[in-house]
Amino acid sequence: MATPTPSQSLALILLRASLSRSLGFSPVRSTLSDVISAPPTSCSFGAPLIMPNGVLKLSVNLGKKTAANPSGECLAHVTTSSDFRAQLLSLVQSNLDNLVASDLPVTNRRCTRREYEAVNGLALGMNGGTIRTAKKKKKKPKKDEDGNVIPEPPYDAGDDVLYVTRVDGVAYGVGMSPSAGRTGAAGRITVATGEKDSQVTVGRYIEVVVKVQCEVQDGEGGEVEEGIEGGGWETEVDGSMGVGGEVLMRKEVEEIAEKVEEMEVKEVKGEMVVNPWDVSGKIDYNKLVEQFGSVRIDEAMLERLLATVKKIGKVTELHPWIRRGIFFSHRDLSRILDLVDAGKPFYLYTGRGPSSAAMHLGHLVPFMMTAWLQRAFDVPLVVQMTDDEKFIWKGEYKDGDDNLDYFRGLTRENARDIISCGFIKEKTFIFSDCDYVGSMYPNIVRIWKSVTYATAQAMFGFNKHNIGQPAFPAIQAAPSFPSSFPVVLGQGRDSEMACLIPCAIDQDPYFRMTRDVAHKMVPRTHPLGGKPALFHSKFFPPLQGASGKMSSSDDNSAIFLTDSPSQIKQKIMGHAFSGGHETAKEQKEKGADLDADVSYQWLRFFLEDDEKLELIGKDYGSGSGEYWATGMVKKELIAILQDMVAKHQERRKEVTDEVVDEWMAVRKLDF
Structure with missing residues (x-):
């Protein structure tokens, strides 16, 4: 028993x-x-x-x-x-x-x-x-010295x-x-x-x-x-x-x-919390920009960015997420564009913490943006899979064994989804920290030497953590320096190659720390002083709306890349928080709250047609026209997501173990 x-x-x-x-x-x-x-x-x-x-x-x-x-x-x-x-x-x-x-x-x-x-x-x-x-198992009966069974x-x-x-x-x-x-x-x-x-x-x-x-x-x-x-x-x-x-x-x-009955969504009260491990409260992006010290992407930046990519000739217009302000903040993006104008190289760096075998739509946002940036600028990319981080935070010991290999297995499963996002194979290197850390280790040691524990504690809130947790930020910082990839990028410590990191803004603390010590890692002639440039996105909202970001731990807050068409329909109809009103009369009189309505916000991510998005917003927000009601907006979103996820699943089927090995092989990238 x-x-x-x-x-x-x-x-x-x-x-x-x-x-x-x-x-x-x-x-x-x-x-x-x-x-x-x-x-x-x-x-x-x-x-x-x-x-x-x-x-x-x-x-x-x-x-x-x-x-x-x-x-x-x-x-x-x-x-x-x-x-x-x-x-x-x-x-x-x-x-x-x-x-x-x-x-x-x-x-x-x-x-x-x-x-x-x-x-x-x-x-x-x-x-x-x-x-x-x-x-x-049936217990064996106990016996005395003569071999007789001792009665229980x-x-x-x-x-x-x-x-x-x-x-x-x-x-x-x-x-x-x-x-x-x-x-x-x-x-x-x-x-x-x-x-x-x-x-x-x-x-x-x-x-x-x-x-x-x-x-x-x-x-x-x-x-x-x-x-x-x-x-x-x-x-x-x-x-x-x-x-x-x-x-x-x-x-x-x-x-x-x-x-399916819509669950009541209670607004999370209290102050906004945004850090690499916790996003909660009502997110004020203006306040985040002020607190973090980043720079808003304004019209002048949009015009310059468009002019630069048009000059390269790989794309003809900006990504909808840039046009719509979903990627809204940056650090040194203008200096990256200066390098492009001067014909000097840079590389992209992004990553994924493999916490679940099935990735959700929120996980796709930085990868889809990075894939566009790679095509637009025709540059190399490194993708860090932090299986070590997930074990340090979520790993378990049981019966003398641990589950580190479980997270290493998730790395390969997540790599299949990442490969399916449309990256250029010859220009992309996906790596597991557990496998590749040796090449980065000299830089990791240099970062450890440069950052005091007091700084890490103040920036990340470390207190009663295992010793691996305050040590980990240096591991996430190391790919910001091209010398961490002597074979892949062909760069040594004298490299002047810059780095651009597309990520959600909750990851910014890692790279604020990195930027503070970057000058110690590169030659004095480095155009950005070694500092990685950042391109920040807003959070992809959970189905329940209101606060925070989508989570893998809540199946009904997310659409997963493994979901079937019927699951997608059930989740959107049953769980997507509505900004509309309870009665048709009220909806037609007052219209919907577009900022609160999850279905409309998701359409801002995944409906590519700007004119149609504007029409839906106008109709739904005023309670008139073809899209005056919540159900009609949800129906539009369901069709888009069912098609998008189905196509992703078809591409993923083609990603075999051998294909994953090829993308994760240490090799010189083509640039």
């Missing part, structure tokens, strides 16, 4: 609640027993499992498909179709995310099995409703210690260990979407099996009270934190996307 960690116990209880909500029923009694009916729907859950690989598994039997009861009638729509399964798992993930994000208090009580059964008036069965391990003392299951956990209005469960004290302590709970993992089976009986991985698997349990009071601790699950519910009662799965 495996004893679950507090976060695993909590994850299984939250999974129970999420499954209930997503399938459209609210169990009154939510004990985690082998088979406990939950009237009036006659649905029952199996005992949860901790698989050998740490994956958590929970199954629910929805009863006979043809049963003449509320369960049979309301769940008759359940099918084994991939679309239905994808929609269901998406709702389960959404509900899990909402429950974790709500950070609700959790209550634990300790009792014996006998006490529990006496108070609740039911038998828990052999597993006692507790979590058990899959494929449990009589086992009284009534003495088993159980922990009863309750989240008011959400879930109730019995386990072998106390759960964490708040739902937020469960961390990221990720639904396994593979066909051999989470399943929907429709035969004589309907069964749903969901597997999840709990990212946080240690920590302390919440406070524990002694004894059971007040009967079965029955709790009505009101569904107020859930999405889905009646949506999945419909037989036409295609209508799910148009009916």
Whole structure:
């Protein structure tokens, strides 16, 4: 019998609640027993499992498909179709995310099995409703010196210690260990979407099996009270934190996307926070420019930039993101243009921290911009994959092993998406820090020598961190210097080659630090004093809108490059925050708030036709014309994203392991 960690116990209880909500029923009694009916729907859950690989598994039997009861009638729509399964798992993930994000208090009580059964008036069965391990090995009997089996003392299951956990209005469960004290302590709970993992089976009986991985698997349990009071601790699950519910009662799965309940988005209060690891609050870009000391891209800069790229002749107009102010701030961009006018070389540098196998649209923004810059200026590019950073911040040790190789594997998966963005292979080098750091190490050491810990602490807020974290900024700074690429760029310490870095503005602190010490890394004749130039973008907003930026840890805040057309439709229709009004009358009278409306803001990124974007903004903002309503704007966005993601997926299919090896090979770039 495996004893679950507090976060695993909590994850299984939250999974129970999420499954209930997503399938459209609210169990009154939510004990985690082998088979406990939950009237009036006659649905029952199996005992949860901790698989050998740490994956958590929970199954629910929805009863006979043809049963003449509320369960049979309301769940008759359940099918084994991939679309239905994808929609269901998406709702389960959404509900899990909402429950974790709500950070609700959790209550634990300790009792014996006998006490529990006496108070609740039911038998828990052999597993006692507790979590058990899959494929449990049978113990070998103990023997004495003569080889005789020593009989085990009589086992009284009534003495088993159980922990009863309750989240008011959400879930109730019995386990072998106390759960964490708040739902937020469960961390990221990720639904396994593979066909051999989470399943929907429709035969004589309907069964749903969901597997999840709990990212946080240690920590302390919440406070524990002694004894059971007040009967079965029955709790009505009101569904107020859930999405889905009646949506999945419909037989036409295609209508799910148009009916998913929009969750209330509460404005994040408090001051704006922008740093490499946290972006929150309402973002004031004017204030950021002032605080960071960068320069706004004005009309004069736009005119000069356009004139320069036209002269080179590779493109004929500026990228829409530049024209529309999405890339809005810079450092020394004018000096880069001076170098171009003088016929002197520069190179591009950007990067990616591989935290998930599936990248989302927000991750594509700097790469799509960088691909345009590479074509426009016909210059080389280096792409840093910071698998070392992700391990330093998010790595884990378990059973004498670590997951560094997991992040190294993500590097190659993310490289496939990056290659699919349209870069010029002969001019592009993608590298893993873990593999390439030796070539950069002399420069890393020089940067370490040049930056005091007090400076790093003031700039990045380092305090109680592992020693790798305050050391890492030097590793991200090193590619800013061409001498870090003696083969790839063919440059030594005497190089005067400049560097331009397109990035979101939250990465600016790394390069402010770099610029402060850059003069120590290059010859005195370097045109920028060794300082890398920066080209800053605004943040790509999450579907929920309001504050911050899109996150990989919240599936329903993002459109991922692995999403299907139906998933894209469901996410936009169900989760994209609307700046419109609740009634048609109000919308036509007042029009939409374009700054708050996520669908319109996303169209600013991905609708290339300036005239059509202007028309949509005019109609939607005034509540008149063809695009007066939210649904029409969302429909336009869905079509664009479905086409864009599908084309990306087709390009990615062509990126084999051999192709990745070629792009990541240390070789002289063509420039």
